[in-house]
Amino acid sequence: MTARYPFSAVVGHEDLRLGLLLNAVHPGIGGVLVRGEKGTAKSTIVRGLAALLPALDAVRDCRFACDPHRPDPGCPDGPHEAGASTTTKPSSLVELPVGATEDRLVGSLDLERALTEGVRAYQPGLLAAAHRGVLYVDEVNLLHDHLVDLLLDAAAMGRAHVERDGVSVSHASSFLLVGTMNPEEGELRPQLLDRFGLTVQVNASRDVATRTEVVRRRLAYEADPVGFAQQWEKADAELAESIVAARAALPGIALPDTELRRIAAVCAAFEVDGMRADLVVARTAIAHAAWRGGDAVTEADVEVAVRLALPHRRRRDPFDEPGLDSEQLEQALRDAAEQAEAPEPPDDDGPGGGGGAPRGEGRQQKQERPEQPEQGSGGGEQPPAKPAQQFRPRLLQVPGLGEGAPGRRSRSRSSSGRVVRSSTVDGHGVHLTATVQAAAPHQHTRGRSGSGLELRSGDLRRAVREGREGNLVLFAVDASGSMAARARMSAVTGAVLSLLRDAYQRRDKVGLITFRGREAEVALPPTSSVDAAATRLRGLRTGGRTPLAHGLLAARKLLAAERLRDPRRRPLLVLVTDGRATVPASQRGDALHDAMRAAALLEADGVASVVVDCENGVVRLGLPDRLAIALGGTCLQLAELSAENVAGVVRAARAA
Known part of the structure; x- marks a missing residue:
């Protein structure tokens, strides 16, 4: 097996490295979304993170990696008794491919045991494998919608629920979610975007010396992967020890009320939706204080947390540019400092009253441009017209039934939609009920013995599914x-x-x-x-x-x-x-x-x-x-x- 490119050997990308390390210290932050152009080592650095994570104690022979000190009472492989045999295993890095099926993600009925032994057995999926580890989604913006919905549910609840093919299973699935994407290939759905705790924008350096060093290290790795990894083994080991130490220090980090008010003031100033941003900023600031070896959160910790946690949450519209303007952020932090020192918020201020700079600039942007006289239909060109207010449009659809390009517009045949019927010639996957019903009347004539079914090729029925497609x-x-x-x-x-x-x-x-x-x-x-x-x-x-x-x-x-x-x-x-x-x-x-x-x-x-x-x-x-x-x-x-x-x-x- 080829050695992974060492985390410490990546040149630059300080924000990305810090965001990943803070999530390793405090998984409750909620993961990292890495945005950037192609060829910027997004995948390389994420894969290098797994080697830094500490090993896990798990119940032996548990397919869901239950913590022996706090086993999941609803584990499908349980119940696990106190003092159960344990094992040590490395933290998992599970990669979810864009073309994965629903069965592969959440698990499904074990067809082999169902058809040969006549029992309903659950075969775990990638959400089970990622429990207590890292779930990595490359090109997350291209992920099929039905997989996004399942991923959102598991990330929000820390559990995966499977209700299909006669199987009803629930198991723990708490993981560090890391996604990479190239914005040129399309943006991410707002529901999934908000689930990522932090976001980092990565771009290739324009500095000649930096680019030279990137190429030098990559060529050295390709020539001797094992030898190159050994050169950076000590640096990676030091980072791994720092993660363990910061995790141990995390419960003792104090969050003063002054800094908590500062966090609330900044989030209110930028008018982010909901309260998730405040929680993420607070957790990130605590993790940063632990990472630098402090015992309490300071203004510097809050500033780092805001820069990582707010850029993707400011987007009021999918067409807004992500990111934080540095001048706006500095002004918001200065204004927040005044509220942080105040014992009570001013009675006459609404939410975000201290964040004057971002709001003020927003008001200036809304000023109407003076109308210009209309030119005749045969005359020269006119300057662009200011768009009128937008609205929720009616659904326009393509008639008929498509073949299922993933999306949410028109009706289509798909591999992931609801089952509408069974067929002997087309469809996706086995329609278990119809297959069993087709085989059941012939069991006596086929001389069945035991609990298994005697199947013939003519019994097989496929599931015809119908969903929605993008156009x-x-x-x-x-x-x-x-x-x-x-x-x-x-x-x-x-x-x-x-x-x-x-x-x-x-x-x-x-x-x-x-x-x-x-x-x-x-x-x-x-x-x-x-x-x-x-x-x-x-x-x-x-x-x-x-x-x-x-x-x-x-x-x-x-x-x-x-x-x-x-x-x-x-x-x-x-x-x-x-x-x-x-x-x-x-x-x-x-x-x-x-x-x-x-x-x-x-x-x-x-x-x-x-x-x-x-x-x-x-x-x-x-x-x-x-x-x-x-x-x-x-x-x-x-x-x-x-x-x-x-x-x-x-x-x-x-x-x-």
Whole structure:
């Protein structure tokens, strides 16, 4: 077995190293999320952590690594009596692959024993193996939603529950959750993001000397892994001893009321949701005090904890940039110092009254920009319109049944959804009940003896499951002069941003095409990073004529290429337009006729489409309805997109 790259040999990444070590000292912090570009040693340093963790005492032959001093009373391998035989084992590092199945994660019925011995026996999964150790998820942002839900439940409760295939089991599953992700491949669901205690951003150093040392050490490791590990064995051993010492000191660390008030003031100043942030900051500060050898939490410990625990909790929206501005943080800490020394909070201040800097800057950002006069439909481009208020949009779905790209939008066949029926030809996994029912009538004629079943290949039944899939949602946005009234474009941009947020939550890929002037432009190729689409949309400039046919043909070309790249992900085209098609005078032909022909080609390709009608004014030509018919899709008014009250958006659209 190749020696792991030593934890101590990693160059730089001080925040990441500290975050992992503090979690090793105090597992109650809640784990670490490592964000960063590819090739920054995220996985290497996480795997190196396991070698530093102290060995565990466990009940012998217990598959769930029960602590002999405090055994789990509900352990499936129990009950464990006092004085039971024990063993020592290294702390586990369990890696959860992105493509893991539900059975592999939580465990399942032991089919071999069920079918041969006729007993219901539980086969533990990765959550059992990770108990009292580290559960590592590489590319955690790409993890299937059903696995995320199971992971959230276990991380929150410290137990895993299995209710399936006639098995009902509950076992302890307390682990240090570590995830790595590349933000370019898509963001993490807010529910899982908040479960990580700390978050660290890692980037490759731009310093030549640092980069040189990284390459030098990596090449030395690849040439002689064992010899390289031995060179850093002493440094790793010292870190391991420090972890043990800090763990022993942890119960004696004092958290003065002054520092507790400082923590509350900073969290209130940054308006983080809930109370989890306060608890995580407090635990991290205590762990940091123990790590540095102190006996009480100080202001420096709180500052370190805030820098690690708050960046991902400030995000009010999936399109907000993560992180803490250093100047805002310093100002918040200064303001918090005043509240920390005060015996009682001011009666006339609401929550977060001491955090003036972040809130003040937020208020300045909300100031309205002065409106600029509208330019004509054939004139030059206009500056970007400020998006109107966003809302919760209605669910747009692709009709029919897909093949199951993981997500939460349209119906699909999947390997993880609910079982809807059994089949002899298709499905995922064994439908145990149907298999037993098929075999049961033939046991006498097959000469069965004993408790096992006599099975034949014809008895096998598969489970047909149905779940939800993510789609490729391609936005084609008319940015021409006919759509360029600022109030109307503001409403349109707000609506599309609402749909983008919905796509983020449903795990869709998104793309963005804009068309104006002489041609269409792929503003954003299909990606899982919808915040990039939001950035492009907010900078959308308008004006010029309406090359509607160009926009539809560009959408068709892009979808054809994406179909070859990702055939399981069905597309949904969202066309946002008022339907008016114009081209420059130098081009001949009927612009609207060309647009209808392009729409018919998309319909022939089987592309599901939704036309968002942005037509306004007293005289309405009904062109979006005609486009929807040609596309074989549906047409929605801008107001119909909202599942809530969007009267303000509608008024803005109609006022133009």
